[in-house]
Amino acid sequence: MTYGALYGVGVGPGAPDLITLRALNVMRRAQVLALPRSSDYGASKAWEIVKPVLGEVPGQERVFLTFPMNKDPQLLRPAWDKAFAAIGQRLERGMDVAFATEGDPSLFSTFIYLKQEAPIRWPGISIEVVPGVSSIMAVPAVTGVPLADGQERIAIxxxxxxxxxxxxxxHTFDTVVLMKLGGEMPRIIQVLDQAGLLDRAVYVSKATMGEQRIVRDLRKVQVERGDCFAMVIVSRKERNGVLAGMVPFRDGMS
Incomplete structure (x- = not known):
């Protein structure tokens, strides 16, 4: 059987103008646009990001797929199977499917599981990953805190x-990026305080979106439950600088 092609398309952290040209071109060509959401009645954040720049594509089908925000495999597997089956119905008709995902398809994305499952369900299928701007890149841009320089190391x-x-x-890494915070903020703040790093941390919710929020005193968000677009970056900045003996550049040198 000849299947349509499957694309995992990263649509960036939230600002529509951060969607790449390649992502737009792939989504405009695809006969089907698959859009994940967290519940059957919820909106798709990927579609909210894409809609202003993609608009209406004549003849294109939009399929909203539910992927619950849950850790229980007993709840996840049936939902995933239903969503994958809906995608398969289109692929088996020879239709190209673009699966739009916030951020990048290769980082904490549901598309990773679809990519693993696809060759089993549809042998020989063509799969392409279209990278997107990750929130890990967006947060340093809006906070002004670089992720790494010189000899620094990063943990996500x-x-x-x-x-x-x-x-x-x-202790091991110079910069620690904490994603998917959930209800862990009190514990995170406690550990940072004990390590003397509370003043080296910044909380960002919905970076690059209209609702963007930056909090540099984490005590103010201690009782909050971090949404799926919230992150904390902790940066010690003890080993940053030029690699060659920590010697600063002189004027006129590049």
Whole structure:
């Protein structure tokens, strides 16, 4: 059987003008635009990002697919199977499907599971990943805090899946990016305070979006539950600088 092509398209962190030209071109060509959402009655954030720049594509079908925000495999698997089956119905008719995902398809994205499952369900299918601007890149841009320079090392940690080793990570890495915060803010703040790094941390929610919020005193968000677009970046800045003996550039040198 000949299938349509499957594309995982990163649509960026939220600002529509951060969608790449390649992403737009792929979504305009695809006969089907698959749009994930967290519930059957909720909106698709990917579609909210894409809609202002993509608009209406004549003849294109939009399919809204539900992927619950839950850790329970007993709840996730049936929902995923239903969503994958809906995509398969289109692929088996020879239709190209563009799966739009916030940020980048290869970082904490549902598309990762679809990409793994696709060759099993549809042998020989063509799969292409279209990278997007990740929130990990957007947050440093809006806060002015670089991720790494010189000899610095970075750790990216999903907060809701356990931060038992956060103290060790803070000691080992120069910059720690905490994503998917959920209800872990009180614990995160406690660990940062004990490590003397509370003043080196910044909280950002919905970076580059209209509702963007930046909080540099984490005590103000201690009782908040971090949404799926909230992040904390902790940057020690103890080993940044020029690699060659930490010697600063002289005027006129590049």
């Amino acid at each position: 940690v999903p907060g809701t899946y356990g931060i038992e080793d956060l103290e060790e990570l803070l």
